[in-house]
Amino acid sequence: MSGTGAEPGADAGGGSFDWLPGTVVSASPQGARGRSLVVEVPGLRTARAGQHVDLRLTADDGYQATRSYSLSDVRGTSGSGAGPAAAAVPAAVPGPDAPPRFEITVERLDDGEVSPYLVDHAEPGDPIEVRGPIGGWFVWPPTEFDPDSAVHAVLPEPAGAPRPTESPVQLIGGGSGIAPLVAMVRARGLLPAGPEMRLLCSVRTPADRWFVDELDDADARPGDAVSVRWAYTRQAPADAVEPAGRLTRARLDALVVPAEQHPLVYVCGTNSFVEAIAGWLVDAGHDPTRVRTERFGGV
Amino acid sequence: MAGFTGFGRRREVDPRLPPGQHLESGFPVLSAGPTPNIKRWELQVGTEQGQRSLSWADFQALPHEQVETDIHCVTSWSKLGTHWSGVSLDTLFDGLETDHEFAMATSYGGYTTNLPLSELLGGKAWVVDTYEGAPLGSEHGGPARLFVPGLYFWKSAKWLQGIQTMAVDRRGFWESMGYHGHGDPWREERYA
Numbered sequence: 001m002s003g004t005g006a007e008p009g010a011d012a013g014g015g016s017f018d019w020l021p022g023t024v025v026s027a028s029p030q031g032a033r034g035r036s037l038v039v040e041v042p043g044l045r046t047a048r049a050g051q052h053v054d055l056r057l058t059a060d061d062g063y064q065a066t067r068s069y070s071l072s073d074v075r076g077t078s079g080s081g082a083g084p085a086a087a088a089v090p091a092a093v094p095g096p097d098a099p100p101r102f103e104i105t106v107e108r109l110d111d112g113e114v115s116p117y118l119v120d121h122a123e124p125g126d127p128i129e130v131r132g133p134i135g136g137w138f139v140w141p142p143t144e145f146d147p148d149s150a151v152h153a154v155l156p157e158p159a160g161a162p163r164p165t166e167s168p169v170q171l172i173g174g175g176s177g178i179a180p181l182v183a184m185v186r187a188r189g190l191l192p193a194g195p196e197m198r199l200l201c202s203v204r205t206p207a208d209r210w211f212v213d214e215l216d217d218a219d220a221r222p223g224d225a226v227s228v229r230w231a232y233t234r235q236a237p238a239d240a241v242e243p244a245g246r247l248t249r250a251r252l253d254a255l256v257v258p259a260e261q262h263p264l265v266y267v268c269g270t271n272s273f274v275e276a277i278a279g280w281l282v283d284a285g286h287d288p289t290r291v292r293t294e295r296f297g298g299v
Numbered sequence: 300m301a302g303f304t305g306f307g308r309r310r311e312v313d314p315r316l317p318p319g320q321h322l323e324s325g326f327p328v329l330s331a332g333p334t335p336n337i338k339r340w341e342l343q344v345g346t347e348q349g350q351r352s353l354s355w356a357d358f359q360a361l362p363h364e365q366v367e368t369d370i371h372c373v374t375s376w377s378k379l380g381t382h383w384s385g386v387s388l389d390t391l392f393d394g395l396e397t398d399h400e401f402a403m404a405t406s407y408g409g410y411t412t413n414l415p416l417s418e419l420l421g422g423k424a425w426v427v428d429t430y431e432g433a434p435l436g437s438e439h440g441g442p443a444r445l446f447v448p449g450l451y452f453w454k455s456a457k458w459l460q461g462i463q464t465m466a467v468d469r470r471g472f473w474e475s476m477g478y479h480g481h482g483d484p485w486r487e488e489r490y491a
Contacts, residue, residue: 017490054375056319063312066319066375113321134490136476137331143476150475155409271328275438278333288333289409295328 019056019129020044024122025101030210034176035119036072036105038092041130044100047074049187050139050180050266050294053102053132057114067114070180070268070294071133072211073103075190102133105210107176138294140184141165142264158287161262167290169197170257172277174269175208180294181268182211185218185226199228200255202247202273205235229255249280259285268294315369316377317484323376328438331472335408335458340442342426343461346397353391358426358443361386366425366446371484373451383446385427388419388462399464403471404445407458411471413480414447414454416464423449426459451482451489 022041030036052070073092077100092103108119136143142164145151171181178201188197203209219228236244257263267274274295282288342353366383402416427446435441440457447454453473479488
């Protein structure tokens with residue numbers, strides 16, 4: 001989705017929302033209960049970091065199930081040859097003439113209907129239908145809405161804040177909520193310059209971290225464009241600066257881009273995680289209209 | 300190929316499920332931003348003929364109807380047999396004439412959604428303050444949300460602040476980002 005918010009077609013990607021046939025091309029484990037799947041979809045339009053797709057699975061007897069999953073890598077959906085300069089090209093980034101592909105990263109929910117299949121059973125060559133990509137709010141770089149769009153009218157920019165596209169970015173993920181945020185970190189990595197981006201991810205134990213080597217690399221890259229912090233709720237690694245424990249308001253304040261810098265904040269996780277974090281951010285002076293949330297699970 | 304067999308739990312086939320929906324036993328929360336702090340609640344209802352402002356006490360004094368129905372979220376979950384209590388929009392708009400065919404619902408926190416007026420009147424929509432016998436929680440849009448169960452649930456604006464009719468359809472918040480202007484789950488009007 002690119003363009004202005006006043007044009008649904010353009011903003012939604014300029015294409016239809018028909019189901020497209022896709023194929024699983026690779027799968028790799030993430031942490032103890034997760035898995036990244038790269039799906040190739042001829043004709044897929046360019047996706048933006050933070051967007052999701054609907055996936056539809058069909059059993060031999062015609063039974064179908066549909067679910068939405070955040071994209072953890074959108075770089076392979078752009079036909080512009082966008083890709084990391086590094087020698088090791090990730091599986092989610094195709095060659096210049098290959099069909100578009102994206103990555104999703106899924107956590108197994110033991111009582112789930114679809115996630116156990118995606119995490120434990122799906123393998124390269126399996127068919128999977130795709131609708132999307134979808135979403136224009138929880139995306140980075142942010143959509144620049146027309147001044148007369150409903151979004152701009154009701155969510156005016158805070159006084160003294162930089163433009164959304166130029167504002168520092170704070171990403172906060174709880175558990176598998178890191179998936180769309182990693183897509184943003186990866187998109188930031190393609191840019192030669194841009195705002196500071198910080199990722200804070202809360203996990204139970206070191207074994208629950210996803211994308212850990214890649215995020216370590218992004219954190220270590222010179223220039224401080226991207227920084228990554230892990231917070232452990234149950235068990236911290238031996239060399240951790242902080243002991244394990246629930247993220248508190250004070251720790252959050254110390255770790256995130258200060259409110260005075262008007263960061264654009266993206267929070268993704270369970271509802272209870274997002275509700276707590278977003279509430280603390282607003283209490284700490286963050287502009288409510290600059291805190292964008294994506295939640296999963298009920299209350 | 301492993302193939303998808305739908306194992307793991309019972310298959311979700313129910314005539315009450317619109318196409319592409321699956322059953323949900325919990326109540327997922329989807330909100331674009333923080334839950335707003337509502338310091339003083341007031342509901343504005345308006346047409347080109349007049350405006351009406353209701354305090355919480357005014358709203359509570361209006362007759363409440365009990366509604367049992369299914370709800371359908373565009374993210375593909377449906378929840379069956381939910382129980383709500385609220386004031387019919389027919390009651391809220393009673394005496395406010397209009398030639399308009401569209402309406403914009405506005406929420407505390409700034410979000411908006413547009414709907415055809417025909418989906419709001421005629422016993423199809425309520426402003427609800429009670430869910431399953433308890434006051435509606437803030438995460439689900441309390442103290443009061445719009446409730447239009449015939450459409451995908453994003454049309455049922457949380458933290459409702461006002462409903463204003465309009466002569467020409469304009470797009471609300473999600474509708475400005477590719478979501479459908481109407482949103483009938485039985486016709487799968489998800490995106491536009």
